[in-house]
Amino acid sequence: MDCHIQGNLQRILESIRIAKEKGATLRVGPELEITGYGCMDHFLEGDTGLHSWEVLAEILKSSDAKDIVCDIGMPVVHKNVIYNCRVIIHNSQILLIRPKMWMANDGNYRELRWFTPWAKHRQVEDHYLPRIIRAITGQEKVPFGDAVISTVDTCIGVELCEELFTPASPHILMGLDGVEIFTNSSGSHHELRKLYRRIDLMKEATMKASVGGVYLYANQQGCDGDRLYYDGCAMIVVNGRVVAQGSQFSLKDVEVVTATIDIEDVRAHRAVSSRSNQAAQAERYQRIEVPFSLSDCMADEIKHFSELVVGKLPEVRYHTPEEEIALGPACWLWDYLRRSRTQGYFIPLSGGIDSCATSVIVYSMCRLVAEAARNGDAQVIADARRIAGEPEGSEYTPVDPREFAHRIFHTCYMGTENSSPATRKRAKDLAEAIGSYHIDMNMDTLVTAVRDLFAYVTGVKPRFRVHGGTQAENLALQNIQARLRMVIAYLFASLMPWVRGRQGGLLVLGSANVDESLRGYFTKYDCSSADVNPIGAISKTDLKKFIAYARDAFDLPILTDFLEAVPTAELEPITETYVQADEADMGMTYDELSVFGRLRKVEKCGPWSMFTKLCHEWGSFLSPQQVAEKVKHFFFEYARNRHKMTTLTPSYHAEQYSPDDNRYDLRPFLYPSRFPWQFRKIDAAAAKLPDRSTKHAQEARDQHAIQAHDDD
Incomplete structure (x- = not known):
């Protein structure tokens, strides 16, 4: 956590500076931005809270944070x-401390392990500030709880990450009480195909006339020291329409998204009788007043600009x-x-599609670095020089991805007689x-040495099947x-x-890949054991x-050969017949493994429920007995x-059915693998269920034709 603090302070101040330069009067940052979202058990340490206040003190003192309302994230201890x-905050004053009310506590998230949700909805208490803050703000205590901010010209409410995903999101009641701008500070990780859901929720949150409003969404971007990549994509949504969107994947440390909006559009959107009737009965939020206007233009000028937008x-x-896949894991x-602060990557390159895909992702990383360098990104250039081993004062700029890859990426083919x-x-x-x-090598001498050692010690020599x-x-x-291969990989990685x-x-x-891990189709502590x-x-x-995409997008025609090759481990001798x-x-295809994985994890199926679902989904081409055998296997x-x-190597999290035992998929690792009760129930049902498969239907038709011929 300590390594985050200094860098996070600099990034927060830079984001405020950029926002002000663009004319913004309200700045919203990502969730827990002072510490970083991924501190985990560091949140339980008193030092984390102390350093958070120290960083906030620096922000409050900074001239950068003047004349702008800033929404900043950090852990706070209130009444222990x-x-x-x-x-x-605004002009060296803390206006409100708003605690999160609904926690993310499944999948990758364990927020209830570190934080307690605020259960006193629409209630506020006094929070007594530490001395380092009092010395700056002159405040002894500030409001702490579920309240909203009232400026001269509008009203702002906070909705924190997971709260958007809950059935009764806070923005509904806040909107009915007159809140017109909603801020959402998030720590949302990337997952394949997930962005659609996130954007749909924000559009829906402001589309209905009962809510309407302006939604400001800020998300962490980058690796926070763990398996997750937070994919940014900050955005501004007005009345269900996205008016500004940031990048989803970027090497930039700071990215600011701004938009000029017309608050009258929100008021017009809400001018609906049914909404007004509900709003008139809505429960009241306490409003924290700040003598500051988010708009500094004439109303007609704002309206004209809004129409242009x-x-x-x-x-x-x-x-x-x-x-x-090309961008997320690369970033x-x-x-x-x-x-x-290492000098590059090393991979055993087998000639198969998995190590090929991993290598192409590294190449994609080099492409992103080269693009950022060509655009003059000073931070990327400085990091690239250090990683590539350039001396102090070097003017090296990594504008060619292949040249940069040659400096920092090492591949090795470890062949055997197989x-x-x-x-x-x-x-x-x-x-x-x-x-x-x-590097191209043969490692037969090593394999033979180990095999001969075993024969020398035991008196018997093992043979292939x-x-x-x-x-x-x-x-x-x-x-x-x-x-x-794992031992050799680490030797070469240390010394190359x-x-x-x-x-x-x-x-x-x-x-x-995730399917091999799910099936356990790898050797424990082999090349799957890596950094x-x-x-x-x-x-x-x-x-x-x-x-297939990278072949064309990256101009790599060699990838066709990998797509056409049959996946093989090449650990057994090749013969004329095998x-x-x-x-x-x-004993199953990769496509089948994907289905099994999603049913097991996402749809929470055990053997029996998986069998019943697949009888329906696969029944047109497999008999119940065939489905039963596949599920049991x-x-x-x-x-x-x-x-x-x-023992899985820490992996970039990209798929909902990841079997990662260490963070994501918390299940036993010792099972009675025969599942006697479940398998017996499956077998009994499979014997009774009708066979609806096309193969069975064709066999029935053929049998009927034969019978008709015999009758003739």
Whole structure:
């Protein structure tokens, strides 16, 4: 947390300066912006509260924060209870401390672990300020609770992140009591296809005549030291229409979105009889008055400008899922790289689509860095120089993504006797296309040494299945190769900068996708064990679409070869009659795994409810017995491999069915994997249910035709 404080203060002040330069009179920042949203258990430490007040003191003293209303986020201890708060300030005075009332406490969020929701709705208490604040403001106490801010010309209310997502959102009652501007300070993470929901909620919040109003949405942007990437996309919505939108993915540390609006539009929107009848009966919010006007123009001038804005409403920008994969994990990797102060990334490049996708995401990161450098982003250029090992005073500017990738991205093909020339060539060609510093090696001597050591100690030598070995021997010999690759990866990651005459080390990237993790189709502590994994919560299906997109968008024709290749681990010998393939090994397809994952996590299905749902969804092409076997096979493999989830490499969170045991998917890791009660119930139902599949119908038609022929 301490590493956030100084940088956050600078970013807050810079955002206020930019807002004032653009003519803004109200500035709204993201949730818990002073500390950062991702402090987690640091919120329980007294130091966190102390440093928050110290930072707020610096803001209150700053001339930058004069003549503008600022909505700032920080934790506050009130009567020995920790609250997630917004502190509204103006001209070195604290107007109101507004605590959050509804907490995010599922999925990635554990707010109730650190904060208590404010339960006294529309009530305010006195909060006695610490001495460092009293010395600046001259205030001994300030209002603390659920109130609104009344300026000379309008009324402002706070709605904090999760409160927008609740069934009875505060903006409804505030709007009925005359609040015209709603601020929402958020710490909302990126997830594929999630932005639609967020924007729809804001549009809906101000569209109905019962509410109307101006909605100012500020969100964290960047990596806050964990698996999540907060994807920004600040916006301003007026009466259900988006009038300004910020970027969803950016390397900028500070981005300010402004719009000039006409408050008369809100009043006109609300001039509806039914709304007026409800508003006349609405419960009252206490109003904290501030002798300040948000508008400083003549009303007719404001109206004229508003008409110009309404006539040119911007089109709401949504990225496709493929673009989200290209941008979100790339921004996260850049933040992770510069915050860890390491010299780049290292990845074992197998020639398969997963390590290919991970490498292309790193290349996308290099493209973003080069674009920012060409646009003169001083912070990005300074970080790039340090990461690339440039000496003090260097004028190096990373304008070529391939050249920058060659400096900071290291790929390595770790072949064995089971590897094919095709995968080796694909790895080499991809490295050349994206510019990475590539190494090609054979590690058979290492594998043989370990195998011979075992034979020397035990007197028996394990064999692959195709050579007459047992299943246990076959699996153990595959695992030797996979785990040795992890050891070699860390050796090379530690020493490659030294080999190239530089200092420091590299971060090792993992490349196991979410479906393989869900199924447990990887070796514990193999190459899936890395420092970070940008694709660990992305499905194989989405990764293929991303590779197809990147082939054209990044001009990488080599990616066609990866799309056409059959996924294989290449850990068993290739023979004339056998080539190892992932889906055959797993006993299910990647598309099926995506369905199983979503039903298990998002729709909260156990074996029985998953079976009943899939009988309906898959009944047209699979019999009940076939559905039963697939569901039972998935749960058996999922349960017996669940222990591997405790060792998953920290992954960029991108998918709702991520099985990450360490933060997101809190389930046991030791299961009785046979599920006797559930499987018995499934088998009994499958035996009784009618077969509606097309195959069964065709067989019935064929049998009927044969019978008719016999009758003739």
